[in-house]
Amino acid sequence: MTATEATERVGPPSRAARPHPIRDTVIRRSLIGILTLVLVSILVFAATQVLPGNAASAVLLNTATPARLHALEAQLGLNRPAPAQYWAWLTGVLHGNFGKSLANGQPVGTLVGGRIVNSLVLVVLAGVIGTLIGVGLGVLAAARRDSVFDHVLSVTALAVTALPEFVVAVVLVIFFAAVVFHWFPAVSVFVPGTAPWSNPRELVLPVATLIIVIVPYVFRMMRASMIDALESDYVQMAQLKGVPRWRVLFLHALPNAIAPTIQVIGLSFLYLAGGVVVVEYIFNYPGLGQALVNAVSDRDIPQIQAIVLVLAAFYIFVNILTDVISLAVSPRRRLPRS
Numbered sequence: 001m002t003a004t005e006a007t008e009r010v011g012p013p014s015r016a017a018r019p020h021p022i023r024d025t026v027i028r029r030s031l032i033g034i035l036t037l038v039l040v041s042i043l044v045f046a047a048t049q050v051l052p053g054n055a056a057s058a059v060l061l062n063t064a065t066p067a068r069l070h071a072l073e074a075q076l077g078l079n080r081p082a083p084a085q086y087w088a089w090l091t092g093v094l095h096g097n098f099g100k101s102l103a104n105g106q107p108v109g110t111l112v113g114g115r116i117v118n119s120l121v122l123v124v125l126a127g128v129i130g131t132l133i134g135v136g137l138g139v140l141a142a143a144r145r146d147s148v149f150d151h152v153l154s155v156t157a158l159a160v161t162a163l164p165e166f167v168v169a170v171v172l173v174i175f176f177a178a179v180v181f182h183w184f185p186a187v188s189v190f191v192p193g194t195a196p197w198s199n200p201r202e203l204v205l206p207v208a209t210l211i212i213v214i215v216p217y218v219f220r221m222m223r224a225s226m227i228d229a230l231e232s233d234y235v236q237m238a239q240l241k242g243v244p245r246w247r248v249l250f251l252h253a254l255p256n257a258i259a260p261t262i263q264v265i266g267l268s269f270l271y272l273a274g275g276v277v278v279v280e281y282i283f284n285y286p287g288l289g290q291a292l293v294n295a296v297s298d299r300d301i302p303q304i305q306a307i308v309l310v311l312a313a314f315y316i317f318v319n320i321l322t323d324v325i326s327l328a329v330s331p332r333r334r335l336p337r338s
Contacts, residue, residue, distance in 0.1 A: 022327050026320060033316035040312045041093075044305050045086045089302060093309075099302035108306045112291065116310060119280070119287035121196040123272045125203065126210035131265050134215045138222025138261070143249055145227060154223070157216035165275045169209045169282045177205060188285040206283045213275060214268040221264040225257035232256070259326055266322030273314050 080088075092099050098108035141150045160168075177186040188202035196203060229235060230253050238252050277289030284290070288307050295303040 022324055025323055025327065029316075029320045029323065033313075033320065036316060037309060037312055041090065041305055041309060042086070044308045045082070045089070045301065085301075089305065098306040101303050102298070102300045108302050111303060112288070112306050112310065115286060115288050115291050118190075118196050118285065119276055119289065121203070122206055122210065122276055122279070122285070122287060123269065125207045126214065127265075127269045127272055129207070130211040130214040130268065131218055133211065134218025135222050135258075135261065137215070138219045139226055139249060139254060141219070141223045142226030142230060142253075143245075145230075150223075153219065157219050160212060161216045163213075165209060165213055165278045166282055168212050169205070169279060172205050172209055172212075186283075188283045190286055202285075206279050206285055209279050210272055210275060214271060217264055217268055217271075218261065222257070222261045225260045226253055229253035229257040262322060262326050266318055266325075269318045270315055273311055273318075 089099055096109075098112070100106065101108055101111055137153055141153050144150050173186050175181060176183050184201055184204045186205075188199070188206055190196065190199055190202065226249075230248075232253075235248055235252050238248050243252070276287060277292060279285065280287040280289035281293055288310065292304065292307045294300075295307065
């Protein structure tokens with residue numbers, strides 16, 4: 001039997017046997033993500049162990065005596081070896097139990113659960129609105145390249161990029177809440193148990209702060225990608241054929257320019273997950289950022305670990321989602337290869 005006959009008898013590889021970029025990426029990145037979460041939990045626990053003091057001293061404060069400290073440490077399990085404390089916490093997490101807060105004794109899942117929703121509302125609103133604004137301005141600037149409009153947007157974006165979140169937040173509070181106008185509240189305080197969207201006025205300034213921070217990055221990448229696409233051969237051919245300008249922009253250039261921008265959009269969402277800590281602290285917003293600051297000051301190790309794990313899981317999820325979307329919008333990369 002010749003090699004050709006053997007190949008014909010075996011036939012082409014089955015669809016399931018062929019590598020699929022999207023499926024393989026999700027599986028590989030998910031496994032790496034699980035390992036990353038374990039390493040993050042170990043690092044966070046080790047970092048809290050080397051800090052001076054412990055949760056018992058943070059709870060007792062000025063009333064701490066050696067006897068009371070020893071009793072409270074025994075009650076909270078802080079007198080056990082660090083590996084035993086970590087293993088007890090990790091096995092609880094695997095069973096859906098994040099433990100109890102060392103500061104007030106309440107379940108960590110109850111304390112963190114509502115704050116996850118509050119922070120997620122900020123991140124999603126700021127990310128979606130900021131993405132639409134950044135992409136739209138990038139397309140317009142590229143379409144009017146080297147015009148006054150393009151130069152003004154580019155210089156403004158570069159200037160805003162140099163501003164940290166707390167500076168943007170303070171400026172917005174001065175102009176729209178405290179000194180110039182009194183349109184919105186300077187702090188975002190919700191009644192416990194109420195949803196963030198039931199208080200839209202309290203969301204305006206925190207969301208606006210995050211939008212202003214991320215729009216320049218999306219705008220600059222979208223503008224650069226659109227300029228490259230508009231200078232390509234297929235766009236020039238469409239223009240020579242007399243295709244209307246709006247069709248060239250939105251049907252020819254934009255679909256090919258959006259793939260590099262998706263990576264920046266994903267990075268912007270990851271940036272929001274970290275920037276939300278500062279913004280929530282400034283506006284007294286009851287989210288994960290404020291809870292993390294309070295937990296660190298109280299040396300509440302279970303709550304710190306739970307919040308950091310949630311943020312790490314969000315980072316991993318957004319990275320995987322960004323890679324999948326980038327593959328999905330790139331036909332040459334998303335199709336299985338034989």
